[in-house]
Amino acid sequence: MNTPFSLEQLIESLRCLPGVGPKSAQRMAYHLLQRDQAGALRLADALRGALEHIRHCEKCNSFTEQEICGLCSSAKRDTSLLCVVETPADLLMMEQTQCYRGLYFVLMGRLSPLDGIGPKEIHLEKLLKRAQDGIVKEVVLATNFTVEGEATAHYINELLKSRGMKMSRIARGMPVGGELEHVDSGTLGQAVLERRLF
Numbered sequence: 001m002n003t004p005f006s007l008e009q010l011i012e013s014l015r016c017l018p019g020v021g022p023k024s025a026q027r028m029a030y031h032l033l034q035r036d037q038a039g040a041l042r043l044a045d046a047l048r049g050a051l052e053h054i055r056h057c058e059k060c061n062s063f064t065e066q067e068i069c070g071l072c073s074s075a076k077r078d079t080s081l082l083c084v085v086e087t088p089a090d091l092l093m094m095e096q097t098q099c100y101r102g103l104y105f106v107l108m109g110r111l112s113p114l115d116g117i118g119p120k121e122i123h124l125e126k127l128l129k130r131a132q133d134g135i136v137k138e139v140v141l142a143t144n145f146t147v148e149g150e151a152t153a154h155y156i157n158e159l160l161k162s163r164g165m166k167m168s169r170i171a172r173g174m175p176v177g178g179e180l181e182h183v184d185s186g187t188l189g190q191a192v193l194e195r196r197l198f
């Protein structure tokens, strides 16, 4: 059996997606070619468009098409509070609680030395600068309650506390090992309100 070169390329490329092995990559490729060529074209365009236009916000590090994202430039937010989360999905979860009116910093990951993710990969230098802009009065750590999330919170806490920053951690209404993404917004909202000084 010889697979055409461009088909092989497509299958190989699809494998960059998390959780996609050779079998499912093959299935996806066949599906796109046989059943949904219009969808395949849309996907190709959307990928190119996103790669060309999406960048990191200068302030919060989340994804945006502008230099400063809409949330960071909103006049309605409390600029004295800075909440640190792992991912843009966690930021959305925090927003859904409607309990937090401050600003954010998105790490785009968590410390995980075994996977080669250190302070540089989670943009700690940018966070350090952001937190010390003279306007932020409190940094709220809202990383996940997983081993890596806790380690990340402790690391950031040490870093900023030694520079005189007031630090807090969202409360443990959250389940042990809990990820923000999988907690209902009521529980997460309560955890924000009951945050404790770190």
Ligand SMILES: [Zn+2]
Pocket (backbone or CB within 6 Å): 057, 058, 059, 060, 061, 062, 068, 069, 070, 071, 072, 073
């Ligand atoms: Zn922003």
